[in-house]
Amino acid sequence: MPRPQAVVVVAMRLTFLEPLYKQPGPFVSVYVDTSREGTGGDPDVALALRWRRLRDTLVAEGADEDSITAVGGTVGCDADVPGAHGQALFTAHGALVLRGELPDPPVHDTAHFGALPDTMPLIAQHAPEIPYLAVYVHYTGRHTVEAAGRVHVEAEAGRWPLTRVTPGERLDERVPVADWPRGAERLGRLLAAQALRIGAETLVLAGDTWARGILARRLPGRLRGRVTTVDAGGVPRPGRALLEGWLERLFRGRMAAHDQALVGALLAQRARRGAAAEGLADTVAALQRGQVGTLFLNDRGHSAPPVLWVGPEPAHLALTEGELRSYGVRAVRREHADAALARALVGTGAELVLVPERWLRLRDGAGALLRYADSPASSP
Numbered sequence: 001m002p003r004p005q006a007v008v009v010v011a012m013r014l015t016f017l018e019p020l021y022k023q024p025g026p027f028v029s030v031y032v033d034t035s036r037e038g039t040g041g042d043p044d045v046a047l048a049l050r051w052r053r054l055r056d057t058l059v060a061e062g063a064d065e066d067s068i069t070a071v072g073g074t075v076g077c078d079a080d081v082p083g084a085h086g087q088a089l090f091t092a093h094g095a096l097v098l099r100g101e102l103p104d105p106p107v108h109d110t111a112h113f114g115a116l117p118d119t120m121p122l123i124a125q126h127a128p129e130i131p132y133l134a135v136y137v138h139y140t141g142r143h144t145v146e147a148a149g150r151v152h153v154e155a156e157a158g159r160w161p162l163t164r165v166t167p168g169e170r171l172d173e174r175v176p177v178a179d180w181p182r183g184a185e186r187l188g189r190l191l192a193a194q195a196l197r198i199g200a201e202t203l204v205l206a207g208d209t210w211a212r213g214i215l216a217r218r219l220p221g222r223l224r225g226r227v228t229t230v231d232a233g234g235v236p237r238p239g240r241a242l243l244e245g246w247l248e249r250l251f252r253g254r255m256a257a258h259d260q261a262l263v264g265a266l267l268a269q270r271a272r273r274g275a276a277a278e279g280l281a282d283t284v285a286a287l288q289r290g291q292v293g294t295l296f297l298n299d300r301g302h303s304a305p306p307v308l309w310v311g312p313e314p315a316h317l318a319l320t321e322g323e324l325r326s327y328g329v330r331a332v333r334r335e336h337a338d339a340a341l342a343r344a345l346v347g348t349g350a351e352l353v354l355v356p357e358r359w360l361r362l363r364d365g366a367g368a369l370l371r372y373a374d375s376p377a378s379s380p
Contacts, residue, residue, distance in 0.1 A: 016098075017346050020117055021314070023092040028067045029118035030054055030089045033105035034076050037083060047076045054111035063113035066094025074099060078165075082239045085165045088122040100125075101165040116310070120338035124299075127354045130160040130256045131198045133191060134243040136236060137207035137215055140174060150174040151211050153187055156242040157194045160251050163241040169194065170242075181214055188219040195223050201257050204250065206230045206243055259353045262294050263360055266369045275373040280306065280337070280364035281319055287344045288315050288327075291370050294351040295341065298365035306364075308340040309333070314347020341366075 020027075032050055036043040051072060058068050070091045078087060078101060086102035098117075102125045112118045133155060140152045151174070158168025171190065175183035195203065203219075203226050205212050216227055230246045241247060255263070269276035277286045286292045310317045311329035317340045318324040324332050345352055355362070 013349070013351050014123065014342070014346050017119055017123075017342070020090055020092075020098045020119070021343055021346050023097055025092060025115050025117075026063075026113060027097075027115075027117040028058060028063050028071055028089075028091040029112045029114075030058075030071050030075070030110070031086060031102070031106040031118075031121055032075055032089070032109045033084075033086045034078055034081075035084045035086070035105055036079060044076070050109050051075045054109055057111040058113050061111075061113040064094060067091040067113075070094055070096045080239065081165050082237065083164075088125075090117050090119075101162075103161040103164040114335070114339075115333065116335050116339040116343055118336070118339055119342045123342065123352065124354060126159075126162055128160070128251065128254060128256045128259065129162075130202075130251055130254065131158075131200045132160055132247070132251075133157050133195055133198075133200045133203040134241070134247060135191065135203060135205045135207075135212075135215070136242060137205070137212040139177075139208060139211070150176055151180045151183070151208075153215070154236065154242055155191060155194070157198050157200065158241060159198070160241075160247055163247075164244060165240075167239075168241070169198075180211060181218075184211075184215040185218040188215060188223075192220045192223045195226075199258075201226065202250075203227045204230060204243055204246060206246065253356070255355070255359060259355070262351070262353050262369060263296070263355060266294070266296060266367060267360070269369060269373075270367075275370035276368065277370060278363050278367040280366045283364075283366045283368045284308065284317055284319060286368050286370055287317060287341070287348065287350075290315060290348045291372065292345075292348065292350045292368040293371040294353055294369040295345055296353050296355050296360070296362060296367040296369070297341075298355060298357050298360075298362050300365055306337040307334050308337045310335050310340045310343075314344045317341075317344055 032054060034047060055068055055072065071089050074089055074096055075087065081101065084105050086105040088100040088102055089096065090098040100122050104125060106121065135153065135155045137151060137153050139149050153173045155171040156163065156168045173187060203223060205216060205227050228250065236242050266276055270278065277283050308317050308319065309321045309324045309332050311324060311332050316324065316329050321332055
């Protein structure tokens, strides 16, 4: 069995899940609140009680003892992460395969043992996946014998909201105040290189008005137009995203530019009846053919997920048992649609966009941008 893989999501292509789906299953899937603050008592005792309830659920569902033990040994191992957060843990055949940090605690702790891993709640916690730079410019040693002090620059390149619990690439520099105009030009080039590397949509700049103003004016032109200036709003908290509070307000309800472009492409293809599908039946049919380039899903809220019939392979999925058997698939079973769709996406290399209904309401909550359009002869 491979070692657990660190969770890294790139453009919601879900490649970080590949080690999980390479396992034959069955799987244990656990989502648990591992916050240490605000528990109203001993956090270790509270976490132990939560895990005991989840363990009882797994035993009742027939999970093997080795897999349960593998999860139990990992629950709460993120004690160094401050603030509210959670864990997503997946085991197969007695070994931990994947561990993910959750920027928000799960609404309810859950445990499931089944043929497919329950990965969609983990995927949803990574949306909207906005690449950004956060920069905090302030003074150190301002009232000491140390000359006039130094300009202290802290910067973080990350993807929101995952950076809240998984630190991004950091930069930490101190420049004498007298040298700041020249130092700001050098730092501007470093920040521009970071922004290019991650495809940053925006640079959030906070701190002293004079110092941050000089830095903003010395940024390369391609980055200057993406700057959002904010007040610092307090000292950055160790172990959390730099300027987390401002980022939360800035990105709340926002979609990544990449996802917005894909929604636009879907609407354009749908308008001309081109390479697009909508509704669960048509979307599943396209996944069967490996035709889906990007899957779009609306948030169902707390409604029960639909079910699909699946077979051994990622593209073995259908709305009915009879349909799947008609394709020659013998070993079939019912699964939650979310679990079946996630496996199909990873297996076919398709991208996923979780789109709020206020942006686009999809029939049955599902749609797809296709890699190619059906020829007129093959259309029904």
